[in-house]
Amino acid sequence: MTAVASVYGTDKWGTHFYTKHYQRYFSAWRKRNLRILEIGVGGYSAFDSGGASLRMWSRYFPHAQIVGIDLYDKTQISESRITVLQCDQTDTAKLASISERYGPFDIIIDDGSHLNQHVIATFQCLFPLLKSPGFYAIEDLQTAYWPSWGGVPGQSSMDYLKSLVDCLNHAENPAQQSPAYYDQNIVEIAFFHNLCILAKGSNDEPSNCPELVAREREALRKNALSV
Numbered sequence: 596m597t598a599v600a601s602v603y604g605t606d607k608w609g610t611h612f613y614t615k616h617y618q619r620y621f622s623a624w625r626k627r628n629l630r631i632l633e634i635g636v637g638g639y640s641a642f643d644s645g646g647a648s649l650r651m652w653s654r655y656f657p658h659a660q661i662v663g664i665d666l667y668d669k670t671q672i673s674e675s676r677i678t679v680l681q682c683d684q685t686d687t688a689k690l691a692s693i694s695e696r697y698g699p700f701d702i703i704i705d706d707g708s709h710l711n712q713h714v715i716a717t718f719q720c721l722f723p724l725l726k727s728p729g730f731y732a733i734e735d736l737q738t739a740y741w742p743s744w745g746g747v748p749g750q751s752s753m754d755y756l757k758s759l760v761d762c763l764n765h766a767e768n769p770a771q772q773s774p775a776y777y778d779q780n781i782v783e784i785a786f787f788h789n790l791c792i793l794a795k796g797s798n799d800e801p802s803n804c805p806e807l808v809a810r811e812r813e814a815l816r817k818n819a820l821s822v
């Protein structure tokens with residue numbers, strides 16, 4: 596993937612060092628008929644500039660349909676298997692309608708505004724709409740440490756993502772009565788330099804803690820008696 600990134604000139608390798616991680620996570624899915632969404636086409640307000648990473652995904656995944664969205668109108672960048680749409684990543688109604696029309700997506704990459712509150716709100720909108728199994732990647736997390744980008748301690752994108760880590764072990768929480776959405780649907784969170792990749796799947800593995808196992812059995816027994 597790094598070679599493909601260099602051919603198309605995306606900064607996913609060189610300025611940043613993401614492609615080696617994507618290669619590890621995505622190579623097994625390379626030949627699949629995937630639907631991929633990337634937020635942030637590139638080129639900012641220059642109407643005819645951008646699309647490097649969309650071309651990289653298209654080349655790397657030869658059977659995938661790629662959708663790119665950007666705050667600016669870059670629809671003329673669309674080509675075979677690449678659809679470019681204008682959409683502000685904070686417009687959750689439009690994101691949902693794009694998912695409805697072009698998804699559900701197997702892979703979502705957020706390489707958009709990188710403003711901390713945007714990153715969090717977009718994740719909260721799109722992660723539930725992502726297919727399971729699926730991957731959600733967030734790039735350029737260096738802005739989590741930049742106050743002018745909303746990287747305020749306690750409210751940053753990294754703080755938010757770190758708070759999701761406990762979801763992986765929700766079955767071990769004796770106080771928890773019923774697992775929440777992220778508890779049930781996140782099976783892996785991988786952090787790299789400025790990059791986070793979350794894997795969606797069914798996190799339904801039970802605890803091996805004897806006390807929690809006994810409580811689970813008792814709940815099942817009561818359920819069975821009440822039927």
Ligand SMILES: C[S@@+](CC[C@H](N)C(=O)[O-])C[C@H]1O[C@@H](n2cnc3c(N)ncnc32)[C@H](O)[C@@H]1O
Nearest residue numbers: 605635637638639647648665666683684707708
């Ligand atoms: C870093 S560039 C994307 C680069 C591209 N993904 C690549 O690797 O070649 C970020 C893009 O996000 C877009 N962007 C900024 N704010 C946005 C927002 N609120 N919603 C959607 N796109 C936004 C910018 O216009 C810019 O084109």
